[in-house]
Amino acid sequence: MQCSVCGAEAENLTSGDFDGLVVRCKRCGEYEVADAVLNDLLRLDFDARVAALEMAKRAAGPDTRPAIALDAA
């Protein structure tokens, strides 16, 4: 699959019971995007997607997988 943030080749770690995508990207690390957020995320330009991921990483802290949310965008 392609990373939803940077477009690079990425691994899809999504498990069957998660309503969205879990991605492991060499550039972005691991993150998750809920289904409801994914379409809006893909409509953003590159800088805005990276910013959304950075915000999620800051909110999650080092031991939690960041979950991208766009309510602040």
Ligand SMILES: [Zn+2]
């Ligand atoms: Zn990426």
